[in-house]
Amino acid sequence: MIPAIRGTHDILPGEIERWQQAEQVVRDICGRYGYREIRTPVIEREELFAKGTGETTDIVQKEMYAFQDKGGERVTLRPEATPSMVRAFVEHALEQHLPTVKIFSLGPMFRYERPQKGRYRQFHQLDVEVFGVSDAALDAEVIEMAAALVEALGIEDAEVVVNSVGCAECRPAFGRALVTALGDREADLCGDCRRRAAVNPLRIFDCKVPSCQPIVDALPHATDYLCDACRSHFDATTGLLEALGVAFRVSHRLVRGLDYYTRTTFEILGGRLGAQNALLGGGRYDGLVRRLGGPDRAGIGFAAGMERLVLAMPDGSGPRAPDAFIVALGDAARQPAHLLARDLRRAALTALIDYGDRSMKAQLRRANRTSARHVLILGDDELAQGHVTVKDMTSGGETRVGRDDVVRNLAGDLLPASPEQPARMRRPIGRDDGD
Ligand SMILES: [Zn+2]
Ligand SMILES: [Zn+2]
The missing domain is CATH 3.30.930.10 (Bira Bifunctional Protein; Domain 2)
Known part of the structure; x- marks a missing residue:
């Protein structure tokens, strides 16, 4: 590696x-x-x-x-x-x-x-x-x-x-005032600050070395010059x-x-x-x-x-869960499953699908790992009747929906078409808006 x-x-x-x-x-x-x-x-x-x-x-x-x-x-x-x-x-x-x-x-x-x-x-x-x-x-x-x-x-x-x-x-007058104020304290400054005093004394204010801090605090203020x-x-x-x-x-x-x-x-x-x-x-x-x-x-x-x-930034809610994971059972279901995925994506939904010819159990395991909100199952039965089995992963409920209605159902009642924004991003900016 x-x-x-x-x-x-x-x-x-x-x-x-x-x-x-x-x-x-x-x-x-x-x-x-x-x-x-x-x-x-x-x-x-x-x-x-x-x-x-x-x-x-x-x-x-x-x-x-x-x-x-x-x-x-x-x-x-x-x-x-x-x-x-x-x-x-x-x-x-x-x-x-x-x-x-x-x-x-x-x-x-x-x-x-x-x-x-x-x-x-x-x-x-x-x-x-x-x-x-x-x-x-x-x-x-x-x-x-x-x-x-x-x-x-x-x-x-x-x-x-x-x-x-x-x-x-x-600024030159301020620079001279700085050098005067440093006077015999210059020897007490850290090495970086001694160099800064010669090249650009203003930069002494950037020093974070503890022993320099009392000296820096006592220096003149630019706003007075x-x-x-x-x-x-x-x-x-x-x-x-x-x-x-x-x-x-x-x-x-x-x-x-x-x-x-x-x-x-x-x-x-x-x-x-x-x-x-x-x-x-x-x-x-x-x-x-x-x-x-x-x-x-x-x-x-x-x-x-x-x-x-x-x-x-405060901890956010993390990425949005995918809308659907499509499980295809058997060879005949594979093309229709990819077509269903395409239709869901064109409706602005997130649709995932497994690759390779794997068992139902393996596909469901993968669906679980993605936290998809719905699992859509297409097998011989569903194909014969023009249906899709829709498993709601939140409620655990299972229904059969007509193939032509699946996209509309998922797009319609469940999800906005665009990624959600946290509420605070929509709030008008300013001090008086509801804090
Ligand atoms: Zn000026
Ligand atoms: Zn220093």
Whole structure:
């Protein structure tokens, strides 16, 4: 047996249903807010992330699956989605085709990290981006949508955290204040933080090493160094969030680990994963489109880890039981049995059937294992009379139904034609809808 690569995982039947449900909720919520789906390649030029994600980030320095392809080009499996989304926005001049460029994407990302519980080298993200809008109203809408998404997935006890990291104009002053505040404490920092202090002091806020925490807690707050424009942008964002009924906390530690963020940053933490775990995170990145060779356009977005969302979702009811299992007795019944299966499937019912010429007992055993709601038996007797024997596996009752009525009976009184949705997915989103 050749096992899967370390840090990758198969999503199997039994688990995939939760993924499908999560993806359905994602598409539904994104659609309501006017987002269109796009799909970009999982492989890109290495320089896209060196320039986009940032040369000094751990992602680019240590974690990329980068290599030279057979044509001699430096390429990489994408470690995150935002630079690809920016590339697609610029390359296809999307602003000429979409009234507001609101796009989302679902797919795998790749980072060569140390595998831990719930952390994979191939993981999956929802990525949501908007280009060309600087208005703080959008910052609030994006955060409100993220909160609505978490709520629609049935995840409870999640917490919205926001901050502002300022712009190219006011951030240098904050950076200097950080370095001053670190002063002679720098020697007490962990090795990573000492390196961060030299390269990008903002990243010290990301440190999780316990001995660094008292030092990090005492550092100055970015929001105390905002220029007037950044200040009023942040006030407008938080003001609208309050008006929209989104509960949130401002955290000065939320600077996020990537180079491109400007102004608003946010995360949604927790659910049953605990407050240490971000379900999703993002922010504004007004300089990134230009940095990647595009026009000077604002940008804002977030990425959500699908593994985490799926893990934080409440336990669902599992897959729907098949509607029917067809048991064929004897050679003459086999073709009519397959025809019956076809008719049931065309009526949007789930119909299973056994293969190979096996005994009634063996077929019934298999029917039981599938948890089918009905077993439909076709033998010489049934064929002669144009009937099907229908066993209701819930009540144990058995009836004979005319062949021409079976499909209608099963389709009519038993089952909706489309897969059931849990009630919460149909509920309108928002805070006042019956909690
Ligand atoms: Zn500023
Ligand atoms: Zn540290």
